[in-house]
Amino acid sequence: MSELQRFLFDGLPVRGAIVRLDDAWRELLARRAANTETGAYPAAVARLLGEMLAGAVLMHAHVKYDGTLILQIAGDGPVRLAVAQVDSSLQLRATASVTAPVAEDAPLAELVNGGGAGRCAITLDPRQRTPGQQPYQGIVALADDAGQAFADLGQGLQHYMQRSEQLPTVLVLAANQEVAAGLLVQRMPLSGEGNLGEGELPPDLDFERIATLAASLSREELLTLAPAEVLRRLFWQERLMGFAPLTGAEGPRFACTCSRERVAEMLRGLGEDEVSSIVQERGEVEVGCEYCGRQYRFDAIDAQQLFTAAGKQPPPPSRVQ
Numbered sequence: 001m002s003e004l005q006r007f008l009f010d011g012l013p014v015r016g017a018i019v020r021l022d023d024a025w026r027e028l029l030a031r032r033a034a035n036t037e038t039g040a041y042p043a044a045v046a047r048l049l050g051e052m053l054a055g056a057v058l059m060h061a062h063v064k065y066d067g068t069l070i071l072q073i074a075g076d077g078p079v080r081l082a083v084a085q086v087d088s089s090l091q092l093r094a095t096a097s098v099t100a101p102v103a104e105d106a107p108l109a110e111l112v113n114g115g116g117a118g119r120c121a122i123t124l125d126p127r128q129r130t131p132g133q134q135p136y137q138g139i140v141a142l143a144d145d146a147g148q149a150f151a152d153l154g155q156g157l158q159h160y161m162q163r164s165e166q167l168p169t170v171l172v173l174a175a176n177q178e179v180a181a182g183l184l185v186q187r188m189p190l191s192g193e194g195n196l197g198e199g200e201l202p203p204d205l206d207f208e209r210i211a212t213l214a215a216s217l218s219r220e221e222l223l224t225l226a227p228a229e230v231l232r233r234l235f236w237q238e239r240l241m242g243f244a245p246l247t248g249a250e251g252p253r254f255a256c257t258c259s260r261e262r263v264a265e266m267l268r269g270l271g272e273d274e275v276s277s278i279v280q281e282r283g284e285v286e287v288g289c290e291y292c293g294r295q296y297r298f299d300a301i302d303a304q305q306l307f308t309a310a311g312k313q314p315p316p317p318s319r320v321q
């Protein structure tokens with residue numbers, strides 16, 4: 001079962017979180033594979049998307065934000081767009097559009113930018129947005145300061161977190177067709193240190209030791225071992241204090257927020273002329289949700305009602321297919 005666990009080290013200025021997505025991740029992949037238009041993700045794309053999702057869960061746990069955290073990569077490589085979203089209750093979803101064949105071992109840079117570096121946007125979208133409030137957005141460069149592309153997304157996000165928070169960070173992410181997982185360890189400022197305003201914190205030997213242990217975690221271990229076992233193997237000599245793992249209905253789980261009403265809104269946005277020309281051409285309007293694969297159909301009458309007063313009421317749930 002998918003799980004997220006946050007932890008601290010007794011008496012040390014270090015905190016962390018570990019996530020393992022298995023059932024949630026497999027459901028997401030199975031829904032994509034069942035989509036006859038797209039078919040399953042190529043292995044390299046699934047790996048990237050799984051790492052984005054695990055990274056998004058860890059970052060969300062880290063900032064404890066009341067809203068949705070969205071990681072989005074837009075590139076001009078075979079992966080035109082990849083999006084991973086996690087909300088405050090740990091509901092998650094992700095999708096990628098793939099426009100060209102991808103080698104099984106294609107590196108990140110080749111996936112998103114045909115060899116260039118690429119960027120990943122981080123958006124924090126508040127659950128209760130006040131009028132005029134814009135979501136927070138940050139940009140993660142997928143290359144280091146010298147322009148060298150990072151080997152994987154985890155390195156890019158780690159670099160971003162170190163920069164934006166000025167706190168030494170270790171982030172390890174991995175994904176395959178069964179599991180998407182990640183480990184985050186971060187230095188916390190000691191009392192007073194955060195107020196110095198001098199940029200980077202002075203080195204801390206305890207953090208250095210724990211960071212070295214965390215960075216020694218292999219992808220193989222991260223993907224095959226239960227979170228408790230990963231923590232035990234890495235930190236068995238440390239006084240680790242774990243919070244209760246979040247699993248099941250409280251843990252990370254697949255959920256899509258699409259609805260017939262949202263699709264109707266989108267179609268209204270297209271305009272009556274556009275929608276009726278689709279109906280004339282195909283007899284109906286069919287819209288598939290790219291996150292969950294659910295199909296929404298609007299026949300000629302449904303389509304017409306979209307643009308009348310009566311059609312602006314939410315339809316009965318029985319119409320959802």
Ligand SMILES: [Zn+2]
Pocket residue numbers: 256257258289290291292293294
């Ligand atoms: Zn959906």
